[in-house]
Amino acid sequence: MARPKAPELTERELEIMHVCWDRGPQTAQDVRDELVARGRDLAYTTVATLIRILTEKDFLRQTNDERPFVYEPVRSFDDVSQSLVNHLLKRVFGGSREKLLVSLFGKQRLTKKEQALLEELIREQQR
Numbered sequence: 001m002a003r004p005k006a007p008e009l010t011e012r013e014l015e016i017m018h019v020c021w022d023r024g025p026q027t028a029q030d031v032r033d034e035l036v037a038r039g040r041d042l043a044y045t046t047v048a049t050l051i052r053i054l055t056e057k058d059f060l061r062q063t064n065d066e067r068p069f070v071y072e073p074v075r076s077f078d079d080v081s082q083s084l085v086n087h088l089l090k091r092v093f094g095g096s097r098e099k100l101l102v103s104l105f106g107k108q109r110l111t112k113k114e115q116a117l118l119e120e121l122i123r124e125q126q127r
Contacts, residue, residue, distance in 0.1 A: 022034075024072065
C-alpha cells in the first residue's frame with residue numbers, strides 16, 4: 001500500500017521549490033538543469049514526478065496548456081518557511097519558543113550582524 005503524501009514538503013520537494021522561488025516560472029527540464037548546476041543530479045522523470053506531486057499539494061501550478069508545461073509557485077517562500085518553522089516548533093519543541101531560542105542561540109556565539117538583527121526584532125516587538 002502506498003504511503004500517504006505528507007502535507008508539508010519533503011527535502012527534495014523543497015529543493016524544487018527553492019529553484020522556482022529563485023528563478024520564477026520553470027519547466028521540469030529547467031528545474032532539473034538548475035538542480036544539476038547546484039550539484040543535485042536527479043533524473044528528469046524524478047523531477048517531473050516531484051513537480052506533479054507539488055502541483056497536487058498546491059505548492060506549484062501549471063501556467064500553460066501546451067508542452068513544455070511551465071510551473072510557478074502558488075505559495076511564497078515566506079508562507080512556506082513560516083509553516084515549516086511552526087511545524088518544527090510544535091513537533092520538536094512542544095510549542096515552546098523559549099526552547100527553540102535556546103537551541104538556536106544557546107551554544108554558539110552570534111555574529112555582530114545576527115545580534116543586530118535580533119536586537120532590531122526585539123525592538124519591533126516592544127513597539
